Amino acid sequence: MKPDFRKSMVWLHTYSGMVLGWLLFTIFFTGTLSYFNPEITQWMQPELQQVASSQNSVNRSLAVLHEEGVNADTWRIYLPSERTQKWTIQWRHGRDSHSLDLGASLGSILMPRETAGGNFFRIFHYTLQLRGYGGRYIAGLAAMFMLVAVFSGIFTHRRFFRDFFTLRTGKLLKTLTDFHALAGIITIPFCVMICASGIMIYVIMYIPWSAEHFAGGERQLSRSLSPGLSQLDSTAPKAQPLIDFSVIQKRVNQQWPGEKQIAVITFEQPYRASGRIIVHRVNEHTLSSQSERLVFSSHSGEPLPSYLPASTAANVRRVFFGLHEAHFASTALRWLLFLLGLLSSVLIASGLVIWLSKRLEKVKKRHIGHAVVERLNIAAISGLPLATAAYFMSNRVISLGVDNRAFIEVQVFLWVWLGCLLHSVMRPARQAWIEQLLVIAALCLSLPLLDIYQDPARFTRALFAWNSIYLGFYLFMFFSAFLSFKTARWLQTKPKIATPEKATPQIATPQIARLRAGRKA
Amino acid sequence: MSLRLIAAVVGGYLVAVAFSFACVPLLVLSHACGEKEAVMVSSMLSYLLYFAVIIVSFCRKSSVLLWRDLALIMFVCAMVTYMLGTG
Numbered sequence: 001m002k003p004d005f006r007k008s009m010v011w012l013h014t015y016s017g018m019v020l021g022w023l024l025f026t027i028f029f030t031g032t033l034s035y036f037n038p039e040i041t042q043w044m045q046p047e048l049q050q051v052a053s054s055q056n057s058v059n060r061s062l063a064v065l066h067e068e069g070v071n072a073d074t075w076r077i078y079l080p081s082e083r084t085q086k087w088t089i090q091w092r093h094g095r096d097s098h099s100l101d102l103g104a105s106l107g108s109i110l111m112p113r114e115t116a117g118g119n120f121f122r123i124f125h126y127t128l129q130l131r132g133y134g135g136r137y138i139a140g141l142a143a144m145f146m147l148v149a150v151f152s153g154i155f156t157h158r159r160f161f162r163d164f165f166t167l168r169t170g171k172l173l174k175t176l177t178d179f180h181a182l183a184g185i186i187t188i189p190f191c192v193m194i195c196a197s198g199i200m201i202y203v204i205m206y207i208p209w210s211a212e213h214f215a216g217g218e219r220q221l222s223r224s225l226s227p228g229l230s231q232l233d234s235t236a237p238k239a240q241p242l243i244d245f246s247v248i249q250k251r252v253n254q255q256w257p258g259e260k261q262i263a264v265i266t267f268e269q270p271y272r273a274s275g276r277i278i279v280h281r282v283n284e285h286t287l288s289s290q291s292e293r294l295v296f297s298s299h300s301g302e303p304l305p306s307y308l309p310a311s312t313a314a315n316v317r318r319v320f321f322g323l324h325e326a327h328f329a330s331t332a333l334r335w336l337l338f339l340l341g342l343l344s345s346v347l348i349a350s351g352l353v354i355w356l357s358k359r360l361e362k363v364k365k366r367h368i369g370h371a372v373v374e375r376l377n378i379a380a381i382s383g384l385p386l387a388t389a390a391y392f393m394s395n396r397v398i399s400l401g402v403d404n405r406a407f408i409e410v411q412v413f414l415w416v417w418l419g420c421l422l423h424s425v426m427r428p429a430r431q432a433w434i435e436q437l438l439v440i441a442a443l444c445l446s447l448p449l450l451d452i453y454q455d456p457a458r459f460t461r462a463l464f465a466w467n468s469i470y471l472g473f474y475l476f477m478f479f480s481a482f483l484s485f486k487t488a489r490w491l492q493t494k495p496k497i498a499t500p501e502k503a504t505p506q507i508a509t510p511q512i513a514r515l516r517a518g519r520k521a
Numbered sequence: 522m523s524l525r526l527i528a529a530v531v532g533g534y535l536v537a538v539a540f541s542f543a544c545v546p547l548l549v550l551s552h553a554c555g556e557k558e559a560v561m562v563s564s565m566l567s568y569l570l571y572f573a574v575i576i577v578s579f580c581r582k583s584s585v586l587l588w589r590d591l592a593l594i595m596f597v598c599a600m601v602t603y604m605l606g607t608g
Binding site for chain 2: 005008009011012144147148151152196199200203204207209210211213214215221224225311312313314316317
């Protein structure tokens with residue numbers, strides 16, 4: 001193999017990053033967007049009103065449920081928060097489930113447009129729209145690749161600290177290489193945390209045999225590690241569910257001091273004497289993905305025995321889960337994580353570009369592989385943001401009454417992305433970059449304008465209520481438009497072919513030569 | 522080269538699976554935790570081993586020695602599982 005440890009790490013870094021680079025970029029980009037999952041959904045459902053500050057919301061939900069959900073098996077109330085602005089009640093008879101979105105004024109019911117919202121990005125970033133076909137295994141594999149790439153990337157630097165403080169401007173490749181090193185060092189903790197915790201979410205699913213042998217399967221294992229509540233007796237005598245929640249609210253306030261501590265309230269068998277209420281706390285107080293819960297009787301409001309504490313191992317796994325999802329993060333920390341996520345995406349993208357341009361400088365005759373990498377780079381790095389912008393655009397353009405609206409939005413995303421790939425194949429590489437970046441700029445710029453044109457009331461309402469989330473989305477769109485426009489302009493003015501460099505230590509070349517030799521052998 | 526790749530991806534995975542079995546009786550016998558919990562702990566730890574195998578596969582000098590070591594680890598894990606296995 002390679003003569004020393006560092007050389008082999010350089011090789012490993014180059015190829016572990018390259019092979020799945022586009023997939024990693026996709027996962028990191030969509031995953032980063034899902035840090036703002038509820039915020040994006042809120043923007044994509046502008047029919048929702050400011051309901052977070054509604055008074056007495058639990059009792060009002062209960063009043064509706066008493067009317068609509070008679071004799072249901074479960075009731076559920078999702079209380080609104082500043083982030084979601086979504087206040088939903090749900091009731092279920094067996095498998096038959098209904099839900100309503102409540103509005104701020106008394107008795108009003110909202111009909112938000114049908115959309116997958118930001119949740120699409122969340123689901124996409126670990127299933128890749130292939131949930132039944134091993135999408136989650138691919139995502140796990142990608143996480144492992146990223147860990148290997150990060151680890152080996154550390155050893156590619158002979159002078160770790162000097163490299164950190166170097167940023168040569170002027171030549172594109174040098175700037176990119178220095179930027180790659182800089183961004184890489186900044187995002188080491190973030191990438192390790194995100195990849196390791198991503199794997200830990202499906203820790204048993206990826207290596208299931210031990211759990212199957214000792215516990216009989218993943219489900220049985222997690223049931224014995226974090227026991228649920230006892231099965232409810234659905235033949236118990238009938239009883240009316242309580243109407244006034246204040247009995248419980250008082251007890252909840254004693255346990256969880258502070259305003260607005262409840263996120264979700266679940267009623268199980270509300271019309272039976274054995275029925276119970278499970279109150280879920282908002283999950284910003286804990287690193288774990290499982291928020292605290294309290295259990296009460298559904299007709300008297302008396303406290304019932306709650307969940308048994310989960311075992312340490314299960315809790316450790318939940319903390320990994322919680323770290324990955326970052327529901328605990330306050331706004332500032334969330335933005336920091338978002339920026340780190342973006343920086344990691346840029347890190348991967350710059351790595352891919354470096355891989356290509358280093359090789360294009362050296363070779364006289366292009367190999368087919370170079371063309372493939374070049375086109376895939378364009379389709380992933382500029383095509384994915386373009387498809388994302390198109391997804392937002394379709395949310396505003398597709399008329400509201402269409403069947404399967406949410407599905408069509410996702411289709412738009414996928415087809416536009418495919419279109420980007422085709423476009424990148426048809427056009428010369430630099431033209432393809434510039435054109436796609438300009439389209440992104442145009443889409444991002446026209447999104448807020450279109451939104452204001454469609455219904456100026458949305459904007460004025462958000463402005464007067466100082467809805468920082470809605471306005472923040474506008475600002476971020478303008479910012480993205482500006483950024484991609486600037487990049488496109490800069491690409492236009494850049495000299496056609498980068499002048500070959502001489503004095504820089506080229507690490508990767510002997511490896512390729514050796515690799516080629518190895519392939520032939 | 523391809524031998525190393527297989528060692529890293531497949532061999533590493535097999536070592537991780539073997540470890541996720543073998544570690545359970547060890548944890549139980551050392552009274553660290555109950556059996557079910559041990560399954561979770563050893564599954565989590567097995568990924569560390571997987572990662573280590575990947576890195577080692579690409580920097581060992583000889584791929585024969587590499588495969589010998591992987592086989593050795595798997596053999597030891599299998600022995601531990603059968604000798605001490607309670608499940």
